[in-house]
Amino acid sequence: MIPLLLFPASLLLPVSIYLLGCRKVRVTGPFACGYSSSPQRVGMKFHRAAYAFLLIIFEEFLLIIVLVSPQSIGAVLFYAITAASALVMLR
Amino acid sequence: MIAAFPLAFVTEWIDRKVSARVQRRKGPPFLQPLYDFIKLLCKEDLRVNYPGSNIFPIFLIVSTGIVLYLFLFLPFPTKLISFKDDLIFVVFFYSFVPMLLALLAYVIPSIYSNIGAERVVKLFIAFEIPFLLSIASVIAVVKSATLQDIMSFKVPLALILPLAFTIYVISMLADSEITPFDIPEAHTEVAGGWTCELSGRCLALAQLLKNLRLLFLASLGAVLFMGPCTSFMSLLPRTLLLIFIASLIRNMGGRIREDQAITLFWKEIIPLAIIQLIIALSGG
Numbered sequence: 001m002i003p004l005l006l007f008p009a010s011l012l013l014p015v016s017i018y019l020l021g022c023r024k025v026r027v028t029g030p031f032a033c034g035y036s037s038s039p040q041r042v043g044m045k046f047h048r049a050a051y052a053f054l055l056i057i058f059e060e061f062l063l064i065i066v067l068v069s070p071q072s073i074g075a076v077l078f079y080a081i082t083a084a085s086a087l088v089m090l091r
Numbered sequence: 092m093i094a095a096f097p098l099a100f101v102t103e104w105i106d107r108k109v110s111a112r113v114q115r116r117k118g119p120p121f122l123q124p125l126y127d128f129i130k131l132l133c134k135e136d137l138r139v140n141y142p143g144s145n146i147f148p149i150f151l152i153v154s155t156g157i158v159l160y161l162f163l164f165l166p167f168p169t170k171l172i173s174f175k176d177d178l179i180f181v182v183f184f185y186s187f188v189p190m191l192l193a194l195l196a197y198v199i200p201s202i203y204s205n206i207g208a209e210r211v212v213k214l215f216i217a218f219e220i221p222f223l224l225s226i227a228s229v230i231a232v233v234k235s236a237t238l239q240d241i242m243s244f245k246v247p248l249a250l251i252l253p254l255a256f257t258i259y260v261i262s263m264l265a266d267s268e269i270t271p272f273d274i275p276e277a278h279t280e281v282a283g284g285w286t287c288e289l290s291g292r293c294l295a296l297a298q299l300l301k302n303l304r305l306l307f308l309a310s311l312g313a314v315l316f317m318g319p320c321t322s323f324m325s326l327l328p329r330t331l332l333l334i335f336i337a338s339l340i341r342n343m344g345g346r347i348r349e350d351q352a353i354t355l356f357w358k359e360i361i362p363l364a365i366i367q368l369i370i371a372l373s374g375g
């Protein structure tokens with residue numbers, strides 16, 4: 001538990017830098033390059049990539065299981081998902 | 092953690108100096124990155140008028156906090172945290188940084204930021220698996236995932252696992268978004284990508300975070316691959332050497348496309364990383 005308790009302490013530096021900086025905020029209207037005229041297209045791409053991202057995070061969880069016990073169900077899942085995602089990516 | 096903050100500016104200075112020398116320029120003075128940082132802090136924050144514009148600094152603060160926290164696992168200058176298999180925790184916790192940056196960019200309703208977010212995620216998908224496999228090779232040779240055991244391993248692992256070391260350096264470049272992998276913030280294509288709408292203190296934090304990420308990955312690389320380094324004085328020159336190499340590579344070529352990056356990592360680097368892991372597991 002103690003190592004995790006040090007995490008809030010490490011937030012002190014960025015928070016103090018942020019608070020030390022100029023607090024004047026100018027709110028503007030949309031920039032010329034600002035609002036997307038077709039956000040759906042970008043959004044769709046982002047979501048597709050985000051699913052793959054979550055898959056990798058999930059795989060990292062499973063990788064820990066592989067390292068702890070290579071013959072568990074988590075390990076089998078890891079091998080299966082790795083093979084499936086490799087096939088999808090290399091398609 | 093305290094040493095990491097000034098060293099982040101040294102990292103930026105080395106990068107800028109090497110770039111300048113490669114282009115036959117003199118380069119900035121030593122304190123220039125610090126002056127730039129202070130100047131950015133003094134500038135007013137310019138934000139687009141949209142709901143939730145106060146959220147994205149939180150992502151920046153938490154990301155910077157995560158990287159600073161992970162320095163506690165390295166002798167920077169003193170190793171404060173150590174427990175069994177802490178390397179897995181470090182790698183896993185570090186993977187939240189790209190996720191937070193992607194969320195930051197996705198919150199801002201700018202097409203350049205959104206494309207930047209998408210590219211952060213795509214690049215992460217590309218480099219994360221070879222990055223993990225190169226670290227897995229180290230774990231296989233040392234037979235421990237504890238950083239303390241790896242730090243005190245007698246032989247430099249870059250000599251035993253040259254392929255894993257090369258893959259680690261390439262993944263480090265991709266993770267730090269350094270050319271040829273500066274795809275998420277390509278200035279000529281997406282006007283800075285995820286940093287496009289940041290200004291003032293937020294941009295200062297973003298620059299600091301970028302330097303801290305490179306510094307952290309270089310010091311982790313030094314710990315994993317460059318021999319016994321249990322003290323700060325033995326770790327620092329090796330870390331700076333890796334930063335120097337990264338800066339040199341940055342100036343050698345242009346940016347590659349996102350599909351080329353994914354193809355490079357998935358079709359060429361992952362098979363090599365698997366071969367290296369098999370060799371490491373078989374004791375060769």
